[in-house]
Amino acid sequence: MSHIIALANQKGGTGKTTTAVHLAYYLAVQKKQTTLLIDADSQNSSSQWLYNLTPSIPTQVISDKEQLFEEIPQLAQKYEYIVVDGPAGRLEDETKAILARVDLVIVPIQPKVLDLSSTLKAVLLINQAQEMRQGSPLGAIFINRAKSGTRLKEEATRFLKTVPGVLALKTVIHDREVISDAPGQNATIWTMTGKPAITARAEYAQLFEEIFGLLNT
Numbered sequence: 001m002s003h004i005i006a007l008a009n010q011k012g013g014t015g016k017t018t019t020a021v022h023l024a025y026y027l028a029v030q031k032k033q034t035t036l037l038i039d040a041d042s043q044n045s046s047s048q049w050l051y052n053l054t055p056s057i058p059t060q061v062i063s064d065k066e067q068l069f070e071e072i073p074q075l076a077q078k079y080e081y082i083v084v085d086g087p088a089g090r091l092e093d094e095t096k097a098i099l100a101r102v103d104l105v106i107v108p109i110q111p112k113v114l115d116l117s118s119t120l121k122a123v124l125l126i127n128q129a130q131e132m133r134q135g136s137p138l139g140a141i142f143i144n145r146a147k148s149g150t151r152l153k154e155e156a157t158r159f160l161k162t163v164p165g166v167l168a169l170k171t172v173i174h175d176r177e178v179i180s181d182a183p184g185q186n187a188t189i190w191t192m193t194g195k196p197a198i199t200a201r202a203e204y205a206q207l208f209e210e211i212f213g214l215l216n217t
């Protein structure tokens with residue numbers, strides 16, 4: 001049985017692409033699962049990033065809403081895991097098509113006041129899909145780019161628990177230079193060396209294992 005996981009949040013720059021690429025890489029290389037990344041982001045950044053990696057991970061760019069709706073289930077028959085990198089901005093119809101087809105949607109949010117308020121807009125689409133699909137997709141939300149010991153991180157942690165219809169993930173991904181450096185070096189934190197990469201790896205592995213735990217429930 002295949003699993004389809006999307007990264008979604010219409011708010012730009014929250015970490016959808018960064019998380020999708022690392023998740024696809026973790027699944028394909030660390031977990032040895034056949035994995036396809038569907039790049040639904042018009043900037044094509046995740047497909048470019050994965051294409052430049054060694055080993056490269058299969059990707060397919062699909063930005064048209066009808067095509068997303070039709071092709072996600074077809075592609076899922078050929079892979080153990082599909083990771084969808086969702087679009088930003090006003091592409092609500094594309095996001096809706098993705099939400100109609102995935103098992104699990106992960107929402108990255110940044111601990112900033114404006115991001116917290118706009119999160120509810122992203123979650124509204126998830127809640128609507130859940131209403132139409134008898135509870136599917138399962139939704140989960142996590143904090144990305146947190147700074148240790150800040151009030152905003154604490155506020156965001158409290159906020160997560162109040163968001164309807166999505167589970168608050170315990171793992172927090174911190175703001176790390178090694179993570180933002182990865183695409184420019186045609187790398188992921190698993191292919192980079194040094195202590196910062198090792199620390200980031202542990203954090204991502206914990207996040208992804210928490211996510212896989214949800215798929216098995």
Ligand SMILES: Nc1ncnc2c1ncn2[C@@H]1O[C@H](COP(=O)(O)OP(=O)(O)OP(=O)(O)O)[C@@H](O)[C@H]1O
Binds near residue numbers: 014017018019175179
């Ligand atoms: N944990 C992190 N630590 C440091 N930098 C990060 C982290 N996560 C993401 N970034 C950086 O934040 C920026 C936005 O991330 P990313 O492109 O993944 O977001 P996105 O949600 O896909 O954006 P868009 O909505 O434009 O598609 C990038 O420059 C990325 O390198």
Ligand SMILES: [Mg+2]
Binds near residue numbers: 041045088
């Ligand atoms: Mg993106």
